[in-house]
Amino acid sequence: MAGFSMRPCGDFRTSYRQDTRIFDTTFVRYAAVCGVVATALMPFVLDGYYVNLFIQISYFAIAALGLNILVGFTGQISLGHAAFFGFGAFASAWINTHTGIPVLLSIPLAGLLTAAVGLLFGLPAARIKGLYLAIATLAAQFILEDFFARADWFTGGSSGAAANPINVFGYEVLDDFSFFYVCLFFLVIMYVLGSNLMRSRDGRAFVAVRDHYLSAEIMGINLTKYRLLSFAVSSFYAGIGGAIYGHYLGYVSAEGFTILLSIQFLGMIIIGGLGSVKGALMGTVFMVLLPEVMETGVSALSVFDWANSTAVTDGLAYIKEMAIGLAIILFLIFEPDGLSHRWQQIRAYWKLYPFSY
């Protein structure tokens, strides 16, 4: 019923085509387009610090959407997402360096390669669910981490691998300013593809498998196929995100892709909202910005004399970490459905304001 009360007055749908749009009202659709345009203009106005933050958000958000497809939409769990993210980074660097395929092409190819690896490590999902699957994916995390450290030919082993900068039609993307647009391009494409997937046949099948796998099977959905497919799609996204990350840093080393990052990915989608495309983006923004906001808050304290003593400055670093943890815990308690759900409620509130009934 919520769908109806959210409709603004006079915005009618007269065809099924209108009824299946990604953005459900005209206003929201234009707002989204304006949002993308405004983001595209951002580097002209804001300084490099914010541009860098946006780039971080982009590659993490792409990978987080992948994890949300697996965890939020299909109801499986993965503790190895960071390993797939890392595999994408190494794969793209390797493809580009060893075959000379331009980076813009090697990124999707790395995505495909990661999808294949994800499919392989997703095989246990054909038989097991829940906590057992979590442990099986944990194995993927450690096996891949070990692989990164040992496979010299692929990853450069402990010394890491160099990733060439992106080359667009002969123009080398070296600075953050131009890389920003590469990120924006991939971010928009991947999120549009994700939204489309979720409103077509296989996206519905994912959700059906999550909500009631027995009746999904009776409805003609091949459970094994969709459980594995979900792993493949999820890893594809992780691979794309990782590849962008690798080419952004210009250097990929195995240390960055630990279980901690996997947990952070899970944090992003839980905070953003499980089973929501925009939730993955919101959660990533939250997780990337939270430490920065904390940092700003802590440095604002330095105007006080007491805050400049060694004991306090040492302690503040820990307090910052703890505050991030606290924020996440508070979120889970007060907003278990995530930011996207809160966003829906805010929208509903303003739609009806000042008559709340």
Place this chain on the structure above:
Amino acid sequence: MTSPEPILSINDVSLVFGGVRALSDVSFSVQKGELFSIIGPNGAGKTSMLNCISGRYHPTTGGVHFKGQNVTGMKPNARAELGIGRTFQNLALFGHMSVLDNIMVGRHHLLKNNFFTGALYWFSGAQNEELEHRKFCEDVIDFLEISHIRKATAGTLSYGLRKRVELARAVALRPDLILLDEPMAGMNLEEKEDMARFIIDLNEEWGMTVVMIEHDMGVVMDISSRVMVLDFGRKIAAGLPAEVMANAHVKKAYLGEEDDEDDSVSGKVA
């Protein structure tokens, strides 16, 4: 019952769980266009029988043939593609999806788009295909009179409506054989009447063969073309509703009446 090839035939199906015999050598066949009811006391094996047909369980011995094809070892999703749809006794909707999406899931095996063409939506023809099937789903929605809730989240609906959405989802499969597990359980009289009307329409207008489990004797006797009675996993009677009602075994097993006529004549409470 003389038409040559039954749409569904069950041959000596037994189902054993450890030491429990849920079904013992049950055989029956259903002709195309029939409205076939299975009745029996609780624990008689009715739902187990339905599970053997839809593929949830595989019979320990015996075979299930659908449209002349042996489907005994087939997985449920393969059977759905062959044209077997079903509803569940305990509601099994996709709780977080909208009613419309639930019904669209029923179109799964008829849709051609996949994760790749689906993601490319506008450029791959997936959109047109989705909209085409949406039209069919809207027909089902109109038929089952649930258009007012098509956008509601399935998990928030009342019991009677959920049962109806579940039926809609099974109908969207466009099955040749639809299995209904207690479609009227927990409904009030008005809802039961609606549901009975839908089942008759499905049978007569949509041309679906119906196999139904139902406890409401009034409904079963009114709308079924044939009835089979199970008790402790055995088939104890089958035939026209009137014949089955008159069967002494059935009375004893299911309706709980005493064999001895004198009891009822003398008005003694058994």
